[in-house]
Amino acid sequence: MQNKGLIKFFAIIFALVCIYQLSFTFVANSISSDAKTFAKGDFSKELRYLDSIGKENVFLGKTYNEVRDNQLQKGLDLEGGINVILQISVKDVLNGLANDSKNPGFKKALADAKTNQSGNQDYIDAFFVEANNANLKLASADIFGNRNLDEVIKFDMTNAQVEPIIKQKVIESVESAFKVLRERIDKFGVTQPNIQMLGNSGRILVELPGAKDVDRIKKLLQSTAQLEFWETFKVEEISGFIVAANEALKKTEVEVKSEVVENAATGIDSLLTDKSADTINKSNGPLFDKMLMGGQQGSPYVGIFLTKDTAQVRAYLTRSDIKSLLPAELANVKFVWGKIDEKKPEGVELYALKGSRDGKAPISGGVIVDATDTFDQMGKPAVSMQMDGTGARLWEKLTGSVSQQGNAIAIVLDNTVYSAPGVSRGAISGGRSEISGDFSINETKDLANILKAGKLPAAAEIVQSDVVGPSLGKEAIDSGLMSFIIGFSLVLIWMVIYYGKTGFYANLALLVNILFIFGALASFGAVLTLPGIAGIVLTIGMAVDANVIIYERAKEELDEGKSVEEAVNYAYTWKGAMSSIFDANITTAITAIILLVFGTGPIKGFATTLLIGIITSLFTAVFVTRMFLDWSLSRKENITFSTSITKNWFKNLNFDFLSKRKITYAISAVMIILSLVSLFTKGLNQGVDFVGGRTYQVRFEKPVSAPEVAADLTAVFGSAEAKVYGNESQLKITTKYKVDEEGEGIDKEVNQMLFEALKKHLPADLTYDQFVKSYDGKQYGVMQASKVSGTISKDIKTNSIWAVLGSLLVVFAYLMISFRKWQFGFGAVAAVAHDVIIVLGIFSFGYTFLPFNMELDQAFIAAILTVIGYSLNDTVIVFDRVREYLDYNSSSDFNGLVNKALNSTLSRTINTSATTLVVLVAIFIFGGETIRGFVFAILVGILVGTYSSIFVATPLMKDVMSDKEAKRMAEFKKED
16 A cells, blocks of 8 residues: 555544544533532523633633533434524515505515415515516615615616615525524523524524523524513503493494403493402403403503403404594504513503504614613512613603603513503603513523614524423433444444454454544534434444455455455455445435435434545545555465355355346336335325424323324314324324414413323323423423424425435436446436335335334435435445456356356445444334434335345346447447
8 A cells, every 4th residue: 555654644643633522522521410410400500500610721721611612512312402493584574674665565465475485485586476466666665765775776776676686685684683693592501502594595593402491492582672662651541442442342243141250350441430349240342351450540551451362352453443433642552462471371461552653663672782681679680771872862852751741661572561660750861771570580681682682683483493302312312322332343243253353454444433433523513413323323334335345355356366465455456446435435425415405403414424424434444444454464464354154155156136137127016016006095104394293202101092192182283193102101292283373472382282181191290391391300291392384394395305306316427427328327226216115115004003203204315315325335336346347358248247246246235234234223223212213214225225236226227238238338448
């Protein structure tokens, strides 16, 4: 081997770098373990401990924060936490750019764009289609030609000229949202957060490993932080309208049957006389029937209404016939709900705010330059804010006006009144203000964080989320590590049994390969996921494959009478084993790259580890193993590539594979027909990734009946599924209930309904918070929760289809170029299509009765692409041998050459498939429920792929290539 000194130098340097990078992981884990011991289960205490040592030097002159940032990152499925994809509302951005235009054509185009948006079409493109269909002039003053955009958009511009300007403004708004979210997350206190923009889709990925308070995080991410200050009407100023509205509604709404409501206060009509009663008769009219309590004299709110009726009350008050009852002095009134009190969630205040003609607040949150969490005069948590010079002047004017009239100032955040303090001491100068109310300390911290980071330019909707409890993550690590150790150990034992001392050298190279993979993951900041562990295990199989190809080739050369040194040297040449190894690995790398482009979350993790593994496997098999072999040869040691047990295995094989092709074609045809019948009649069990929905992995104290639980859930949600997941005390629950509705309270509402539906199956003392929230050591309740909206599920499905088709097309093109004949590409792609159809058919046939997850989701698509890569790997090895034989003997019968190629590569095919299958079986048994369906797909795919590479791909290639063409190909190659 040339330059072996240089290669040895780089191998040692790379190994030392990997050890150095991984040392941060061991140190960080040790400190994290100390923090957990200190905190005794209190997550906030754990964070405070880690924050306190964040800037202390803990390892090689680096602070804990630096050590933590350099450790190997674990994905949510191993660490627990939350992963969300946020969709920045482009509709809101466009509305903002149009200065909240009242143009009916513009409003209709915004609405129709959402309805008529198709496939992978972006919302903004759909909007421009609708705007052009409606013949809107987008540069007009009442749309985009307003004061905000008059520097870039002129009145005489065409829609085609306006379009790129608006698209650029939308991109800038999404980038602004990204920066705001990053600032909020950086101050939240989660270790190793990950936030990234997903292309130009307006989507932002946020991963928060180790995060436990899911509701708090979702609120933090979705809050637009639209802060406004409004003057309120006193209740006596608005009561006349409320009474008139109630009377008008009596004539149009169906009368409610009279019934007595206990412990309710008086209706608003009694406020004028300041009376109260313990009971009222529910025949007071549609508005008063929904009122728990009216506002007292001078109160800044109209009354307290039933929370469940807020939508109906708003609908009443915004009806055109009801709004026409407003007197002139109330013409611009704006009704806004107050913040729901967690201690009394059944009722919420309704405020009447003094609006202006343009509907804008007197002061907006843009004047806030600083915000801090503090405590008010009563010792309750509050948020103190400082305004800039402009804000201070406006604040002084507003507080002076309110003080004179005896009204209040409503502090409104995201269209919710957080507090409405009065001003009794005259105008307030200096621009300092305070938000107080019924807050927790965490709420004031988050609110100050949000206000300081700034507002989002548009609403951010969670279109996909995945929440994993830390207990489930720990189980995944334990099971993943167990499967890895068992599978890897079996491979090491087999290599020594089959190849003896050279097998031991291959094992040393495999150990170096593992070090390189984990070191590279840590160096690049890649995230290790459970599918990523499967990717690492798969690369072990591929590393074994490379060594097997080299060793089998060396054995062949020894059988031809060459010396050991000559045999080893030839095996490491391009005409020996290298062309086969590189072709096989390149085809697998192609599928991994496609996975990396089209996949998200854990699938990207799988693709990343697979790509890194391909590179390190090639290096260790080609260079590291060679160094061990050269070292042994230099010592004049007797090297063999077999043991006394295996030395005669697969020798002198002369099986006529091609003569059996009609039988194998028939077997394949039957399998494909059965698969297609099942696919067209029974279909596939599409997961929420493809159809949208919510899924929950719920663990119970003892076994439960899935059909009984499904019936309980259907009674609550209208439709739901419950399936055994691993064992009968654990279910996977799926529902589409309100999956496309957004808002702070929607997820909480669904979780509450789930808890109530499952209550009778859960321990009697299990509270709602214990059921739904994540914490270490959790035994029962929701272990994992996922949500995929209908919009993003369509994109996932489309991307998955393109990923599979794209990989087939790219591989066909590569093989056609590499082998210079389309027949090779045809045979390989036909075999892969055969494998994919059969795997799909098995999943279609078996999902109703096999006791593990067999959903069609992103993980399954990753498995399919892995099968494609592996099947091609097998096929390319055989094709490469056919090409080699053609190089040396163009006059031989082509059938004989093909059969010889199949026989000579059979030992490699069986060895590689067996070692890979052993590892995958270990993962399937010990790797945990969350990955079992994924591994099963790869298992089936490798079995079918091994069969197809021998009995489908090669015979098909032969059948579409005549002997004359084969001879011409050989002559052409010899001319090269």
